[in-house]
Amino acid sequence: MKEVIAVVRMNKMNQTKKALTDAGIAAFFAHEAWGRGKGLVNAEVAAAAAAGNQEAAEILGSKGKLFAKRMVTVVVPDEKVSAVVDAIAAANKTGKPGDGKIFVLPLSDSIRVRTGETGACAIE
Template sequence: MKMIQAVIRPEKLDEVKEALDEAGYPGMTVIDVKGRGRQRGIVHRYRDEEYRIDLLDKVMIEIVVDDEDVEKVIDIICEHARTGRPGDGKIFVIPIEDAVRVRTGERGEDALS
């Protein structure tokens, strides 16, 4: 099992969520986060004054899938989160040792479905 953490633009969340659901991956955790990448935020001008927004609003989606589904989920997220501009986000893949469904006690891949 692997956890996929995808940090994306908030305005792309609904599109990514719907695409994952249609592909058979309805379960996910969504967290509002702030972050920055290479661009180190953005600069705005207001009344001839410049000010920098250092940390930008992002959304992190966490989804745990079987090992064989990792590339498919990554492809879905990339296809639906991409705008082609800096700040589209990042995806991280993390190994998961175990999962437990609290209600039934099911473990491992049985706990995911």
């Protein structure tokens, strides 16, 4: 069992939901998130701006801001991971910086609260 976490653009959420549904994944979570990629900010300029250097702050401008994103979480059996990753990647790929990230993490167990079912039974 794996947890797939994807950080995607806000304007790609409808395509992401459709892609997951088309891949046979009906259950997932979507959370509001804020963040930015490392490529958008020069670390030295950001450090100088944080230290109070006005010129650095002006150079940094809006590039130091955090941007609204969506974080999608899906828990699936191991055999469905590649379908989930492929669906999310296809729905979000524009070829430009900011397309997002996908993380795959192992899960040791899951429990359906209503019935007490555990493991794969709890997520299917």
